[in-house]
Amino acid sequence: QSQLVESGGGLVQPGGSLRLSCTASGFTLDYYAIGWFRQAPGKEREGVSCINFNGEETKYAASVKGRFTISRDDAKNTVYLQMNNLKPEDTGVYFCAAARWYGSNWLSQINGMDFWGKGTLVTVSS
Numbered sequence: 001q002s003q004l005v006e007s008g009g010g011l012v013q014p015g016g017s018l019r020l021s022c023t024a025s026g027f028t029l030d031y032y033a034i035g036w037f038r039q040a041p042g043k044e045r046e047g048v049s050c051i052n053f054n055g056e057e058t059k060y061a062a063s064v065k066g067r068f069t070i071s072r073d074d075a076k077n078t079v080y081l082q083m084n085n086l087k088p089e090d091t092g093v094y095f096c097a098a099a100r101w102y103g104s105n106w107l108s109q110i111n112g113m114d115f116w117g118k119g120t121l122v123t124v125s126s
Contacts, residue, residue, distance in 0.1 A: 002026035009120030022096030033102035047107025
C-alpha cells in the first residue's frame with residue numbers, strides 16, 4: 001500500500017524549532033515533487049513549502065519564508081521541513097503531499113496531489 005507518513009509534530013514555545021519528516025512507503029519519492037500544507041482550526045488548508053524532483057527548486061509561502069527550510073533525502077525516501085522561530089500562527093495540522101508534476105502554482109493546487117499523509121499536529125504556544 002502506497003502511503004505518506006508524517007512525524008515530528010508537537011508542542012513548542014514561540015521562537016522554538018521543530019523538524020517534520022514525511023516518509024513514503026510502497027513507492028519511491030524519486031519521481032515526485034513533495035510539499036507541505038497546513039490547516040489551522042476553522043481555516044482552509046494552505047500550501048507552506050514544496051520541493052521539486054531533484055531538490056534544486058523550492059518554494060515557500062510568504063508567511064514562512066526565511067524561517068522554514070524544506071529538503072529531501074531520496075536515499076531515505078523522506079522529505080523534511082525544518083521550522084525555526086515558530087509563531088502561534090504556525091499552529092495547525094501539517095500534511096505532506098506528493099505529485100508527479102511540478103510548476104509555479106504547485107502550492108495552490110491542493111486537488112492536484114497524488115498522495116497525502118494523514119498529518120501531524122504542530123502547536124505553538126507558551
